[in-house]
Amino acid sequence: MDVPLRSCAVLAYKQRPPGGSAALAAEAGEARTGRVGGDLTGDFALPEQAAQQSVTCRKELLRRGLDRIGIRLTPAQDEAFGVYLSELVRWASQVNLTGLRSEEAIIREGFLRSLSYRVAFEPLPLMKAIDVGSGAGFPGLVLKIGYPAIDMLLLEPRRKRASFLRSTIRRLGLTGVRCIQARVEDLHGDAEHQGRYALAFARAVGPVPDVVRMIEPLLAPSGRLILQTGQKTRDSLPATHPLLAALGMRAEECEAPAPDVGFPPTRLLILDRSPSMAP
Helix, strand or coil, rough: CCCHHHHHCCCCCCCCCCCCCHHHHHHHHHHCCCCCCCCCCCCCCCCCHHHHHHHHHHHHHHHHHHHHHCCCHHHHHHHHHHHHHHHHHHHHCCCCCCCCCCHHHHHHHHHHHHHHHHHHCCCCCCCCCCCCCCCCCCCCCHHHHHHCCCCEECCCHHHHHHHHHHHHHHHHHHCCEEEEEECHHHCCCCCCCCCCEEEEEECCCCCCCHHHHHHHHHHEEEEEEEEECHHHHHHHHHHHHHHHHCCCEEEEEECCCCCCCCCEEEEEEEEEEEEEHCC
C-alpha cells in the first residue's frame, strides 16, 4: 500500500485518562520511561518509534522508486542518501536550496528523477561531467552518489548554495567531485574547462538554443548536454531544430519511468555535440 511519508511521523496518543492532573502526570511519567501499566509497549508510539517508522517509510519510497527506474544501490549509497536528505532538511531552515518542501518530494523529485537521467548516458570510469546551476545538487550530486566513478563538477553561482554543496560533499566523504562558485560564462575561455566535459547537465530555464550557447563551449568534441524538460520546452522544440543544427547540436528526446505511481515520467532532452555539424 502506498503510504504518504508524512503520515508515518504521526504519533498516536491515548485519550485523556480519567482522574485529572494526577493521572496525566502519571501518564507523562510512563511516556518518559516507555512503560504503560508495567509493560514496555503501550497503545501509543514513542517519539523514537515514530522516527524509526518515518525512516522506514522514506527507505520504502526510495526503494520502490529505484525498482521502477531499474537501479540498485549498495548499503553505503543508501546510507549516503539518508545523510544527504538530513543535510537538505537541516540547511533548508536557513538557505533556500530547493522548491521541494517535504522529504517525500525531495526523494521523488530530487533523488529519483536525478537518478533516472541514467537512461540518457552510459556512466564510464573517470567520465568528466558538469552540473550547471547545481543548486541543491540535483542532478549532479545525486548522480555522483549513484555512479561514483563519474568525475563531477558542481557549478553554482550563489554563495549559500555553493556552501551547502561543499559542506555536503565533505559530510559524505566523497572524492572525484567538487563545487565551484561561478557562473557558466566565467568558465568560457578557461583552459581547465573549455571543451573538457563529456557530459553536462542543466535546467531548461530559457529557450533551449540560449542554454546550448552557454554550455556548448564546455563540451568535449563529442560531448552531450542533458536537460530535463517541461511541456512548454517540448512544444517549442520543432521550431528550434534549425538553430540547434547551426550550433552543431543534434537533439533527441527520451523518457524515463515515473518515480512513483501517479506521477509523470521524467522527460529528457539529449543534445549531442557533433563536430561534423558544427558551423
